[in-house]
Amino acid sequence: MSSEPETLRLAVVDDELGIRLGVTSILSDVTVEIPEVGSRVRLQVSSWADGESFLAALDGTAPQVVLLDSKLPGIGGMEILEGTLSGRPEVVTIMITAYATLESAVRATKLGAYDFLAKPFTPEELRVTVRKAIHHHVLAAQARRLMEENRRVRFQFISVLAHELKSPINAVDGYLDLIRNRLLGDELAAYGDMIERSSLRIGGMRKLINDLLDLTRIESGQRVRTLEPLELAELARAALEGQETASRALDLAVTLEAEPGLTLQADRMELEMILNNLVSNAVKYNRPGGRVTVRLARRDGAVELEVADTGWGLSRDEADRLFSDFVRIKNDHTRDIPGSGLGLSLVKKLCALYGGSVTVESEPTVGSTFRVRLPL
Amino acid sequence: MERIMSETTVLLVDDDADFLLQGRLQLEQLGCRVIEARSRREAVSILEGTRPDAAVIDLMMEDPDAGFTLAYQIKGRYPDLPVIMTTAVTSATGLTFEKVPGEDWIRADVILSKPVRAAQLKAELERLLGHVL
Numbered sequence: 325m326s327s328e329p330e331t332l333r334l335a336v337v338d339d340e341l342g343i344r345l346g347v348t349s350i351l352s353d354v355t356v357e358i359p360e361v362g363s364r365v366r367l368q369v370s371s372w373a374d375g376e377s378f379l380a381a382l383d384g385t386a387p388q389v390v391l392l393d394s395k396l397p398g399i400g401g402m403e404i405l406e407g408t409l410s411g412r413p414e415v416v417t418i419m420i421t422a423y424a425t426l427e428s429a430v431r432a433t434k435l436g437a438y439d440f441l442a443k444p445f446t447p448e449e450l451r452v453t454v455r456k457a458i459h460h461h462v463l464a465a466q467a468r469r470l471m472e473e474n475r476r477v478r479f480q481f482i483s484v485l486a487h488e489l490k491s492p493i494n495a496v497d498g499y500l501d502l503i504r505n506r507l508l509g510d511e512l513a514a515y516g517d518m519i520e521r522s523s524l525r526i527g528g529m530r531k532l533i534n535d536l537l538d539l540t541r542i543e544s545g546q547r548v549r550t551l552e553p554l555e556l557a558e559l560a561r562a563a564l565e566g567q568e569t570a571s572r573a574l575d576l577a578v579t580l581e582a583e584p585g586l587t588l589q590a591d592r593m594e595l596e597m598i599l600n601n602l603v604s605n606a607v608k609y610n611r612p613g614g615r616v617t618v619r620l621a622r623r624d625g626a627v628e629l630e631v632a633d634t635g636w637g638l639s640r641d642e643a644d645r646l647f648s649d650f651v652r653i654k655n656d657h658t659r660d661i662p663g664s665g666l667g668l669s670l671v672k673k674l675c676a677l678y679g680g681s682v683t684v685e686s687e688p689t690v691g692s693t694f695r696v697r698l699p700l
Numbered sequence: 701m702e703r704i705m706s707e708t709t710v711l712l713v714d715d716d717a718d719f720l721l722q723g724r725l726q727l728e729q730l731g732c733r734v735i736e737a738r739s740r741r742e743a744v745s746i747l748e749g750t751r752p753d754a755a756v757i758d759l760m761m762e763d764p765d766a767g768f769t770l771a772y773q774i775k776g777r778y779p780d781l782p783v784i785m786t787t788a789v790t791s792a793t794g795l796t797f798e799k800v801p802g803e804d805w806i807r808a809d810v811i812l813s814k815p816v817r818a819a820q821l822k823a824e825l826e827r828l829l830g831h832v833l
């Protein structure tokens with residue numbers, strides 16, 4: 325819990341001097357704890373005898389909480405609520421009403437008042453109601469911030485996605501244009517490379533779309549998961565075999581060091597995705613004649629799954645960014661290696677589903693070790 | 701315009717192998733000599749020893765704005781060297797890089813969206829070089 329309390333402004337608008345003085349003195353030493361967000365709130369109270377002067381001051385520093393008398397000499401509390409405060413969701417309004425007009429209290433709530441206090445009220449009633457309003461204000465503000473952040477993240481995701489989808493289309497489009505203009509003459513054979521490159525780019529785009537669908541299914545929890553005891557060594561072996569062509573092309577030495585009989589209650593496809601992505605990276609980003617080592621062990625109530633390579637490695641800063649969507653490290657060694665940059669973010673999300681984690685240790689030019697921990 | 705017979709050298713910078721190949725073919729078709737670079741850094745080191753007649757550079761390379769930085773560096777060294785920037789960013793992000801007169805924080809002479817058509821590249825190069833290719 326943070327020690328420095330946050331100060332919120334509360335305005336009391338009432339033509340009765342007694343109410344203004346009473347509210348000010350009762351609330352001036354109230355502190356509200358909001359355990360949900362770990363904060364403490366104190367109040368700074370200002371008071372107004374009529375609606376006009378309150379409204380005039382509203383555009384300077386608006387209060388977060390308003391105690392508003394429904395009956396005021398000039399412009400009434402209801403009018404202020406309806407005309408001004410209902411358009412400001414960040415201001416929490418408590419209507420002060422008379423017992424006789426319970427109906428108006430109901431109307432006030434419909435107009436957007438958060439709560440109401442019936443006159444006469446006790447100091448305790450006042451404290452309870454204001455505490456509740458502050459609670460509401462703090463949590464609502466938090467929710468608004470999160471929504472804003474979500475919107476921003478989504479916009480960024482879609483911008484990057486659009487760019488990632490556009491590059492292959494542009495590349496293919498460019499080749500088609502050259503072919504259409506017979507840049508290399510009339511012989512079809514001359515365009516073999518362009519056609520080959522175009523297919524490759526389209527293949528990459530198809531993979532991106534499939535990865536994206538996997539990612540979305542996992543994030544939204546749509547996929548039906550079947551948890552069953554899985555033989556980890558067997559899955560690791562299959563992942564290595566899946567990369568056999570690629571690892572042979574680079575002449576890599578591949579080893580599996582597995583504790584015998586290690587099983588984990590998990591969804592087969594999810595575990596395959598984790599292993600395939602890590603092994604495929606260890607192969608793709610390796611150097612000719614390098615090594616890939618997969619180790620499986622039980623440690624501290626978890627399964628530890630290590631994929632180590634002797635590739636180009638990563639700097640500290642690169643290693644920190646790696647697990648985010650679409651991040652690809654571009655340098656002389658990796659530039660021409662195809663990939664969507666979604667593999668590791670998928671791995672990270674999958675590990676989270678099991679309450680586990682994925683981390684990387686790496687040294688540039690020496691190699692990297694990715695370590696997944698999944699609780700047993 | 702007067703036809704200049706000496707060869708025009710163009711520095712072509714892109715981190716995507718396909719755009720590099722396409723740009724090279726297009727430029728060679730125009731009779732240009734092409735020097736390729738795959739990153740801003742590589743381009744800068746080439747520029748230390750060579751002054752090309754024009755540069756065609758991609759925006760997003762090792763950093764999302766590597767092209768802007770590179771254009772700045774090129775113009776700092778050779779203020780008169782024509783710089784054409786190519787990008788796929790424009791419509792993807794909703795950002796536009798229209799050159800606003802008086803607001804020239806973008807140091808490229810022209811920005812073309814990808815894929816770049818041969819005719820368009822030819823027209824812009826001739827305009828900026830002041831001679832027919």
Ligand SMILES: Nc1ncnc2c1ncn2[C@@H]1O[C@H](COP(=O)(O)OP(=O)(O)OP(=O)(O)O)[C@@H](O)[C@H]1O
Pocket residue numbers: 535601605606609610633635636637638646651652653654658662663664665666667668669692
């Ligand atoms: N073992 C590794 N060694 C060095 N760099 C790596 C390694 N694994 C990943 N990287 C770097 O991290 C980036 C992100 O990896 P990630 O698996 O998320 O995407 P990708 O391999 O590019 O594409 P894909 O979605 O096809 O897996 C890679 O582009 C690469 O630059």
Ligand SMILES: [Mg+2]
Pocket residue numbers: 601604605663667668
């Ligand atoms: Mg990968």
